[in-house]
Amino acid sequence: MSENMLEVTNLCISFGGLRAVDGLNMKIRKGQLYGLIGPNGAGKTTVFNMLTGVYKPTSGKIMLDGENITGKPSIAINRAGIARTFQNIRLFKNMSVLDNVKAGLHNHMKYTTIEGILRLPRYFKEEKRATEKAMELLKVFELDGEAQQLAANLPYGKQRKLEIARALATDPKLLLLDEPAAGMNPNETEELMQTIHFVRDSFKMTILLIEHDMKLVSGICEELTVLNFGQELAQGETSAVLNDPKVITAYLGE
Amino acid sequence: MKKLNISKTSRSNFITYGMVIVLAALMMILDGAGVLSSSMRGFLVPMCIYIIMAVSLNLVVGILGELSLGHAGFMCIGAYTSAVFSKCMVDTITFAPLRFTIAILIGAACAAVFGVLIGIPVLRLKGDYLAIVTLAFGEIIKNICNVINLGVDSAGMHISFDKASDLNLAEDGQIIIKGSQGISGTPKDSTFLVGVILVMITLVVILNLINSRTGRAIMSIRDNRIAAQSIGIDVTKYKLMVFTISAAFAGAAGALYAHNYATLTATGDKFNYNASIMILVYVVLGGIGNIRGSIIATIILYILPEKLRFLKDYRMLVYAIVLILVMLYNWSPKMQEYREVLRLKLKAKFGKLNKEESIT
Amino acid sequence: MTFLNYLINGLSLGSVYAIIALGYTMVYGIAKMLNFAHGDIIMVGAYIIYYSMTSFGIDPILSIVISMVLCTVLGVVIERVAYRPLRNASSSLAVLITAIGVSYLLQNTALLMFSANTKTFSSVVAIDPIKLFDGQLTISGEAIVTIAVCIVIMVGLTLFVNKTKAGQAMQAVSEDKGAAQLMGINVNGTIALTFAIGSALAAVAGALMCSTYPNLTPYTGTMPGIKAFVAAVFGGIGSIPGAMIGGLLIGIIEILGKAYISSQLADAIVFAVLIIVLLVKPTGILGKNIQEKV
Numbered sequence: 048m049s050e051n052m053l054e055v056t057n058l059c060i061s062f063g064g065l066r067a068v069d070g071l072n073m074k075i076r077k078g079q080l081y082g083l084i085g086p087n088g089a090g091k092t093t094v095f096n097m098l099t100g101v102y103k104p105t106s107g108k109i110m111l112d113g114e115n116i117t118g119k120p121s122i123a124i125n126r127a128g129i130a131r132t133f134q135n136i137r138l139f140k141n142m143s144v145l146d147n148v149k150a151g152l153h154n155h156m157k158y159t160t161i162e163g164i165l166r167l168p169r170y171f172k173e174e175k176r177a178t179e180k181a182m183e184l185l186k187v188f189e190l191d192g193e194a195q196q197l198a199a200n201l202p203y204g205k206q207r208k209l210e211i212a213r214a215l216a217t218d219p220k221l222l223l224l225d226e227p228a229a230g231m232n233p234n235e236t237e238e239l240m241q242t243i244h245f246v247r248d249s250f251k252m253t254i255l256l257i258e259h260d261m262k263l264v265s266g267i268c269e270e271l272t273v274l275n276f277g278q279e280l281a282q283g284e285t286s287a288v289l290n291d292p293k294v295i296t297a298y299l300g301e
Numbered sequence: 302m303k304k305l306n307i308s309k310t311s312r313s314n315f316i317t318y319g320m321v322i323v324l325a326a327l328m329m330i331l332d333g334a335g336v337l338s339s340s341m342r343g344f345l346v347p348m349c350i351y352i353i354m355a356v357s358l359n360l361v362v363g364i365l366g367e368l369s370l371g372h373a374g375f376m377c378i379g380a381y382t383s384a385v386f387s388k389c390m391v392d393t394i395t396f397a398p399l400r401f402t403i404a405i406l407i408g409a410a411c412a413a414v415f416g417v418l419i420g421i422p423v424l425r426l427k428g429d430y431l432a433i434v435t436l437a438f439g440e441i442i443k444n445i446c447n448v449i450n451l452g453v454d455s456a457g458m459h460i461s462f463d464k465a466s467d468l469n470l471a472e473d474g475q476i477i478i479k480g481s482q483g484i485s486g487t488p489k490d491s492t493f494l495v496g497v498i499l500v501m502i503t504l505v506v507i508l509n510l511i512n513s514r515t516g517r518a519i520m521s522i523r524d525n526r527i528a529a530q531s532i533g534i535d536v537t538k539y540k541l542m543v544f545t546i547s548a549a550f551a552g553a554a555g556a557l558y559a560h561n562y563a564t565l566t567a568t569g570d571k572f573n574y575n576a577s578i579m580i581l582v583y584v585v586l587g588g589i590g591n592i593r594g595s596i597i598a599t600i601i602l603y604i605l606p607e608k609l610r611f612l613k614d615y616r617m618l619v620y621a622i623v624l625i626l627v628m629l630y631n632w633s634p635k636m637q638e639y640r641e642v643l644r645l646k647l648k649a650k651f652g653k654l655n656k657e658e659s660i661t
Numbered sequence: 662m663t664f665l666n667y668l669i670n671g672l673s674l675g676s677v678y679a680i681i682a683l684g685y686t687m688v689y690g691i692a693k694m695l696n697f698a699h700g701d702i703i704m705v706g707a708y709i710i711y712y713s714m715t716s717f718g719i720d721p722i723l724s725i726v727i728s729m730v731l732c733t734v735l736g737v738v739i740e741r742v743a744y745r746p747l748r749n750a751s752s753s754l755a756v757l758i759t760a761i762g763v764s765y766l767l768q769n770t771a772l773l774m775f776s777a778n779t780k781t782f783s784s785v786v787a788i789d790p791i792k793l794f795d796g797q798l799t800i801s802g803e804a805i806v807t808i809a810v811c812i813v814i815m816v817g818l819t820l821f822v823n824k825t826k827a828g829q830a831m832q833a834v835s836e837d838k839g840a841a842q843l844m845g846i847n848v849n850g851t852i853a854l855t856f857a858i859g860s861a862l863a864a865v866a867g868a869l870m871c872s873t874y875p876n877l878t879p880y881t882g883t884m885p886g887i888k889a890f891v892a893a894v895f896g897g898i899g900s901i902p903g904a905m906i907g908g909l910l911i912g913i914i915e916i917l918g919k920a921y922i923s924s925q926l927a928d929a930i931v932f933a934v935l936i937i938v939l940l941v942k943p944t945g946i947l948g949k950n951i952q953e954k955v
Contacts, residue, residue, distance in 0.1 A: 099531060125533035133531075139524035141590075142517070149514070150521045151532045156514045160542070163513030164506050170513065177514075195309075217532050368754065422936065425943045429695060433894045434939055436887070437932035444929035462923060574887065578761055585758045614773055621765035625743055628762060632755035633746040 051110075052077045052221050052253040053098075058107035060097060067093045069277045071107070075221070075270075080247055081255045082268030082285065086297060089274040091257045092134055095223050098255075099131050100124040112220055126154065128220035132210040132227060134257075140199035144190055147198050147209055148181035151216025155180075184212045187249075188242065204235045208242070215250065222246070224256040228263050236260060240267050265289060273297070314508045317593045321504065324600075325497040332493070340607060346561045348603055349496025350376075350554045353503045355583040355595040357550035360507055362581065363590030364516065365543045366523030368432040371419070371439030373576035375548040377567055378415050379408030379555025381446055381478070384487040384565050388477050389453060391488055401490040405499070405556040412552025413545050415442075420544035424537050436574050446567035451478040483566030484559070491561035499557060503550050508592060510546070519543055586627060665798055667920045668913065673804035673873060675912020676811035680866040681889030682896070682904035683818060684859030690835040690899035691855045694753070697760040698739060699863060700886015701767035706732045706864030707871045707881060708775055711782055721785035721868075729864040736860025737853050739763055745849070764883075771879035779878050782871035807869045814862065815905050822901065831855060835899065884928075888915070891935050897948025906946060910934075 055073040059066065068090040075081045083091050096102040098109060100121040109117045116127050130151075139147050156177050158169040185191040188208040193201060198209060207227055214222060227243070228236045240263055247254055258264050264271065264285070271288045273280040275297045281288045288294060328345060331337050358372045383404040394400040419438050426434055450461040454474030461467040465479050478484050510516050518539050521529040530536055559565045570576055587598030605623075609616040630636055681703060688696045706728045713724035743763050747756040788802030822828035833841040834851045842848050870885060871877055888911055896907025911931055918930035938946065 101527065101531075121527075121530035122533050122535055125531060131531055133528065137525045137528035137531075139521045139528065141524055142520055146517055146520075150517045150529070150534070153514055153518055153521075154533045158514070160510070160513070160515045163515055164509045166509060173514075213528075213532060362754070368757075422940050426939060427943075429689075429898065430894060430939060430943060430945075432695075433891060434936055437891065437935050440887075441929045441932045441936075444926060444932075448923065448925040462926065581754075582758055582761065585752075585754050589752060589754060617765065618769040618773065621762050621769055624762035625759055625766065628755055628759040629743070629746055632750040632752065634749050634751075635746060 050076060052079070052112055053255070054108075054110040055094075055098075056108040056110075058094070058097060058104055058109065060093060060102060060105045067277050068097070068104075068274075071272075071274070071279055073272050073282075075253060075255060077112075077253055078247070078251060079253055080243070080267050080269050081253075082264050082271045083255060083257050083274065084259070084264055084271055085274035085280070088276075090277040091274055092225060093277075094274070095131060095225055095257065098124075098223060099129055125217055125219070128218075129223060130214035130217045130219035130221075131223035132207070132214055132225055134225040134229065136203075136206050136210055138198040138206055138209060138213075140197065142198060143194065144185065144196055144198055144201065144209055145178070145181055145194040147213050148184055148216045149177050151213040152177045152180060153217075155216075155218060181216065184215055187245070188212050204231050204239075207231070208239075211242075211246070215246065215252075219252070221253045221255065224254065224258075226257055226259060228258060228260045233262075236263055239263070243267055261289070310512050313593075314512070317504060317508065317596070318501065320593065321497070321500060321596065325493075325500075328493065344603065344607070345493040346491050346496045346557065348600060349493070349500050350557050350561075351580065351583065351603055352500050352596050352599045353550055353554040353557070354580045355587065355599045356500075356503050356507055356592055357547045357554070358580050359584045359587075359590065359592060359595045360510075360543055360547045362584055363588075363592075364511055364519050364523065365540065367540070368428065368581075369435040369547075370432050370574055370577050370581065371435035371437070371442075372547075372551055372580050373572045373574070374435075374439030374442040375412040375415060375551035376555035376558065376576075377439075377442050377446055377572035379412040379552025380559035380565055380572075381484070381555075381567075382411040382552075383408035383556035384484045384559035385451065385477055387487050387490070387560065388484060397488065397490050400488070401495070401556075401560060404490075404560065405553050408556030408559070409549040409552040412555065413549040416545040416548025417541060419548070420541040424540060436577070439572070439574055439577055443567045443572045446478075446483075446572070447481050449478055450476070450480050452476045481566060481568055483564055483568075485564040487559055487563075487565060489560060489563065491557050496557060499553055503553075504592070506546075507550075511592075515539070515542070582624065586624075586631075663920075667916050669798075669800055669804055671913035671916035672909060673801075673807045673912070674916055675892075675909035676807045677866050677870045677873075677908075678885065678889045678892045678912050679811050679905045679908025680814055680862050680869070681885060682892040682908045683814065683901060684862045684866075685890050685893040686896075686898055686901065686904040687818075687831075687855050688859050689893065691831055692740075692744065692748070692852055694744065694756045695760065695890065696744075696856075696859075697757065697886075698763040698767060699859065700882035700884075700889070701764050701771075702732055702736060702860050702863040702882070703867040703870065703885060704771060704877075704879060704882030705735060705767060706867035707782060707877050708771060708780075709864070710785065710868050710871075711780055711877060714783065714785075721787070725785060725865065725868050728868065729861045732860040732864035733857045736856040736863075740853055740856040745852075748852075768879045768883075775879065777878060779876050782875040782877045784872040784875070785868050786872050801873070803869070803873045807873065810865065810869060811905070811908075814865070815901070818858075818901055827851070827854060888931065891931065894945055895935055895938055897945030899949075900945075900947040903945060903947035 051074050053075040055071055058068060058071040060068045071094060083094060085091055097104045100119055103118045108115065111127055111129060114127055116124050139150060156173045158173045163170050182191055182194065185194055188211065190205060190209055190212065201209060228239055231239060243254065244267060246252055268285050270283060271285050272282045273288060273294050280297055281291045281294050332342060354372060354376060358369065361367055361369045386407050387400060387404045390400055419435060422434050448462050450465045450468055452459045452468040452470045452474050454471040456471060459468040459470060465476055518534045521534055522536050522539055526536055583599045583602055584595050586602065587594030606616055606620055609619055612619055684699055709728040709731055710724045713719045713727055714721060743759050744756055747759055750756060784803060786802045786806045788805060790802055791800045822831060830846045830851045833844065833846055834848055838848055889908065892907035892911040893904050895911060896903030914934055915927050915931050919927040922930060
């Protein structure tokens with residue numbers, strides 16, 4: 048076991064001739080709140096997609112808590128302990144809010160399909176336990192009142208929260224948040240910051256997030272990596288990175 | 302809250318079971334009293350068959366969200382394999398209920414095997430490409446069943462895809478399947494009671510499946526495949542599972558079909574894409590993903606052409622027009638908007654009459 | 662020599678499939694719907710030509726033109742009345758089922774108007790067969806005309822789609838309806854035009870098909886319609902050259918399968934080849950592979 052939750056070494060991916068991510072190195076310590084920032088098109092979401100097995104990296108290595116997960120399929124990576132949210136929200140829209148979270152608990156419910164069909168005692172026991180667990184998670188995000196609603200009917204901000212709750216339900220070691228504050232107003236963002244802090248502290252979670260909202264980034268991230276055109280532009284403690292002239296130029300232009 | 306959830310879905314399921322049982326009991330009473338016309342009596346078993354077909358197709362179309370146009374192909378497999386079994390065993394197993402039970406299981410199992418076979422390409426294909434592959438699969442099955450000759454003699458089984466005379470059976474031989482003339486002399490074991498029991502088994506299995514972790518996994522794949530994978534749901538496994546289960550029930554329905562008529566052939570529209578599409582129509586009109594709706598739509602649409610008989614030659618024309626109009630009424634976004642406005646207007650009017658209503 | 666004969670028959674049948682498949686593919690590309698009633702338009706077109714020639718004694722070419730005009734009107738009306746209201750429906754199944762309803766409607770209307778009795782279609786082609794190699798190889802006039810017409814249509818459509826304003830509007834609409842609308846393209850008009858072209862092609866296909874296979878019933882269009890749909894998918898649905906290649910291949914496979922394997926299993930062979938092709942190339946021979954953006 049290492050003290051780093053995630054170690055990314057020289058990660059590269061090309062699409063056709065284009066190097067979307069080129070030689071990224073990143074170390075995230077256990078329990079850290081880490082930010083991945085950069086201008087639009089810098090390759091941030093592509094990094095997430097490689098970390099979660101949506102894309103296979105062209106080269107490089109990804110270690111999760113000492114386990115090599117490079118190029119593994121999404122399902123295996125989730126079971127290894129990474130869960131994520133998506134920039135363009137991907138909820139199970141025609142399922143209830145509660146069932147969205149219970150779907151996240153899928154691999155933690157210990158009854159077989161046959162037991163489910165025959166309604167054996169384990170079905171009732173496990174369903175009850177899952178419902179309780181899911182309601183607890185929903186409470187954290189103040190969604191317990193809407194548990195029976197269809198996910199599609201939630202307002203935007205709550206949909207983002209539900210995605211985090213669903214990801215947490217899989218009981219990950221590392222949580223990846225892709226622009227969690229996108230489309231939220233300042234009040235909602237403030238509230239979200241507190242929630243993220245709370246999640247990190249109470250679930251002892253390591254969190255990596257992509258964000259454009261600088262207030263949120265400077266407010267909660269302890270360390271940052273800045274990507275620009277697929278390459279690492281700067282790395283280090285948040286305040287130092289944000290005051291780096293190179294970073295400021297990249298964001299504001301020459 | 303959570304108690305409400307459990308009781309809400311199981312209440313809905315029990316309404317479905319109750320509806321089927323009450324309808325079945327009613328039909329049996331009417332039949333016993335001799336009130337049912339002979340054509341209606343002839344409808345009872347087919348109705349059960351098509352309810353099983355519609356409900357099992359709804360699992361694929363409504364719950365998994367994949368379009369299948371070859372469901373009748375699975376029914377064809379179930380019909381043929383079970384009929385072959387029954388015909389071979391008619392003298393060996395004389396206790397009909399046991400023989401028929403085994404026949405149904407064999408029909409379901411063989412169809413399930415093909416469900417796995419067709420499920421494999423499913424994993425690579427999406428949407429309309431998948432639809433055309435299922436259609437092609439159904440047509441192949443029907444085509445093969447139309448030309449196959451099968452005979453049994455003391456030396457074992459003989460198969461020919463050309464002429465029955467090519468089988469070269471020994472003296473004691475018996476032809477089981479005779480090309481396009483199909484299988485005749487299958488014991489007529491299907492009864493309305495068996496049909497209702499099979500419908501109930503189908504409903505219990507599929508509704509319980511939907512309301513379990515497996516069902517949630519299947520629906521999550523339907524709603525968002527990438528998100529489902531991101532939370533560790535094995536898309537391949539569950540897609541294959543759905544195709545297999547759905548095919549097995551279609552196979553059981555096929556067994557019911559084969560044992561309801563004196564002869565079984567694969568000619569005409571019985572097992573081709575037209576049959577598959579007819580079942581799809583039941584599913585869509587009953588509501589995609591709505592199991593109870595599938596049952597109701599099947600009953601109504603199966604009887605409708607019969608009840609339209611007074612229209613004589615115009616019967617199928619009227620059926621086509623009704624189908625188009627119902628689709629436009631149910632699914633057109635403009636119509637939906639119009640209905641919503643109308644509903645609100647009615648509500649407002651009702652609210653004025655009832656003051657308490659308008660305050661709350 | 663018999664093989665060459667079969668091959669030419671296959672090319673001729675394949676050309677008919679290709680012409681029908683072009684209609685399927687264009688409509689699919691632009692409206693993203695499987696127009697199940699497309700095959701029945703072939704049947705309607707063939708009946709129009711039949712009655713125009715036998716009851717009114719109109720000359721074959723003019724009959725085809727009349728049939729094309731009437732089928733075009735029919736196609737546009739169907740699109741306007743039955744498909745357009747469902748274009749933005751929440752499930753794509755809605756319009757599919759409606760198309761099935763339209764197919765039933767056309768078949769049963771034909772059944773009432775023309776009865777179920779088989780009509781014998783007389784060929785619209787007046788060219789004598791060509792005999793080659795001392796009469797060992799005979800190419801019928803129908804085959805020559807069918808293959809030639811198919812090539813002309815293919816070239817014409819490719820030019821139309823790539824070189825004309827309306828054709829480019831079609832490409833734009835098939836790519837992104839919303840963006841096309843913002844660019845000032847008349848989306849409804851463009852889709853209607855696509856149905857018009859597809860239906861006119863169906864009328865031509867009906868004339869050519871019934872000249873070679875003269876039995877005409879209200880169900881004549883169904884199986885060729887399904888085969889052409891298979892051809893369109895085979896070639897990569899949405900692609901014009903794909904429909905052409907798919908159609909020709911399906912025609913050749915069907916005729917050769919009938920000749921050398923089993924006449925009863927020919928359809929099964931065609932469908933089996935389709936499944937194998939899709940297993941190897943899930944979007945057909947010339948289809949584009951679109952990956953979902955995460």
